[in-house]
Amino acid sequence: MAPWMNGKALLAIALCASATLLGLVLVGSSAPAIAQTGYDCPMQPFGDSASSQMPDRPGWCMEGWVAREKCDALNGEFLSGNDAGTYGTCHFPITSGQPRRSSPPQDSPSSEQQYTPPPVYTPPAPVYTPPRATPPPPPAPTLRIERNSSASIEWTVCNKSDIKIHVAAYYVDVNNSRWKSQGWWTVESGQCDALFDSNNSIAYVYAESDGRKWIWTGDTRECVSNPGPFEIYDDQMSSSRCPDNVRKFSKWEAQSSTKATYNFNP
Incomplete structure (x- = not known):
């Protein structure tokens, strides 16, 4: 023993050591213990970050800045963080979390659940729709030729209106059996005029007034x-x-084998 150490010094050292040991015991015993509920706080209860156990409230987890309705779904206590009361801090029971695993799996370095990102959405390829084909125009009307072998037909028009009219006709020429358009014949009001001869029983006619x-x-x-x-x-x-200079003609059929009359009525 050093000559400067006496009994009082030794006593003081012993008392200090005892006080230090006692303080450590008191501090260790005053720290709240996490409740052994058999559950851990969920990794992502609200889809963004992991929650944590509350050191001053055993058996409870804490998550910051979550929607109120999500906190209510976990039977939690909601502490509003904005004026509208729609977002804030959520305290919820630890029993709402994930069951604790007794030991980590052999093929994983940690017992914590690994986050798996959702698959990337790939829109379906557009289906090619071929354009609709434009229907062909309707065929032009077929003009019927009905020959009268005995004699030609005299075609006469009568103006039954009270104004002068100008007439055009489309018919088969009796001299060469070719279709032709011909005009203008002027027919006064109340007058009938023989216009042409044809050996075909069908012709077409059109009329208009001045202007x-x-x-x-x-x-x-x-x-x-x-x-x-x-x-x-x-x-x-x-x-x-x-x-x-295109006009729309009306069909005209002969009433007999020798004469055909067409009336332009008012």
């Missing part, structure tokens, strides 16, 4: 020429010859 204030029209489109007179055969007709 086209009144017209008598049908469904068959044929060329005309203004001011006339004109005579256009089928093989001479084209869109370049009469782009703006």
